[in-house]
Amino acid sequence: MTKTPRAGGPPSGPANDEVAVRLIGASLRRGGREILRDLDLVVPRGRITAVMGPSGTGKTSLLSLVSGELAPSKGQVFVEGQDINTLDRRRLYALRRRMGMLFQEGALFTDLSVFDNVAFPLREHTRLPEALVRVIVLLKLEAVGLRGAADLYPSELSGGMARRAALARAVVMDPAVVLYDEPLTGLDPISMGVILRLIRDLNHTLGLTSVVVSHDVQEMLSVADHFYVLADGRLIAQGDRESLRAQAAASPWVRQFLEGEADGPVPFHYPARPLWDDLLGGEAA
């Protein structure tokens, strides 16, 4: 496992302008429970980085750290070279304008049409004339294949379409970094393929940096360039596709996760006393 040097703050490791997001020794504690422990993580610019791990290992919390919604209890989070937790609200908002995020269920505004949803960030943050807003929105909708659905409302969309509309909204401001929170969860195989293609195509055509949090291993292996595997709030593997496979051979945990085995280092059974005690011992045991 290669480790990013920690001392000396952000300039260490890969050159700063090649790094979009960097976590240095970041820990997160919520409600007395440590969700993330001492994470060192680098997201190279212009690439697709996948953060994988079973449910409940703090993947979504990691995205909240990067978006500045949560502050690490220890360590630092740098986005575009800025320590996101030292920023005041105005600067944080200025930085967030250069970020896009795709939420698990899309999080479209239910009282706005697809068109108005995608136009929302533009209307909030720019003074572009409405004619230009229309052109930009239609182009983004065209990119996700929903130009024909511009006038529909979120309640009229299927899960996959809602996710695509939300993706158009996430990239409408041409952000530098796009964060994807479980973009494939609950989608049928066709929609999954569409979203995967969009993640890849948008990343390359718009020159984005993408961070995808997901537990869909095979899909991520097909689309991402760089991988981190989280378990119990710790990094247990990282690297590109080949090095991940090599680590799987060495670590039973990584292998269990990548192959989707039911039992292994992560036990099938929730901790309990022996079955016989439970069946024969009754309440008194």
Added chain:
Amino acid sequence: MKSTLSEIGSSPFQAVATLGAVGLFLVRILGAIPRALARPRALVEQIFVVGAVSTNLILVGGLFVGLVMGLQFYTALARFGATSALGGLVALSLLRELSPVVTALLYAGRAGTSLASELGLMRATEQFKAMEVMAVDPVERVVAPRFLAGVISVPLLTALFSAVGILGGYLIGVRLMGLDPGVFWNNLRASVRFRQDFLNGEFKALVFGILCTLVALYEGYHSDPTAEGLGRATTRSVVIASLAVLSCDYLMTAFLYR
């Protein structure tokens, strides 16, 4: 035993903490109001959604309250041969007490619940988070216009309630019981004072508007992002707002009409 005691001991602290949180929320809303005013369209839209749609309810409610009061007061006054005081009595009870209170209760039931559930649903579907990540402050964009709309609407609805209620009293007293219309209106005009009666009632309505809208928005905005959380927020918004209206009404009556 110990945990029960500590629970009992902690509940006043909880209540104070919640009150403080509501206060901070109000400060946040007030801070966002100038920027919310810069979007008059959104504000007008919300006045329509929050206020105008409650109009029918207020009209029907006000009419029936007026009809009932006309009947009750007329029979009571007839015992003393004082039916000529009907107009003033109906108008004063409406303007000072019934209109602000009943309007606020109806408003909390109609608009308050819909505000709480709307915001609760937005919370559950991560729409507030999405706004935050898009660098848009949800308090400024969503909460503040709704708050303003509520605060503007309740006094207007209250005035409407009074007007229709007086009409109800008139229908019973004059049309049904045969009181002279001149006597009815004259007595009303002679007994109602603009500042002490009408404006004080409108002041109450303003306070109730702030209370009901704030409670509904607070409950919705801070609801648990689950189905139960949404239901709980909606219920709490009505219960808390109603209790707040009734208790504040006592305090304000004690201070306003000495």
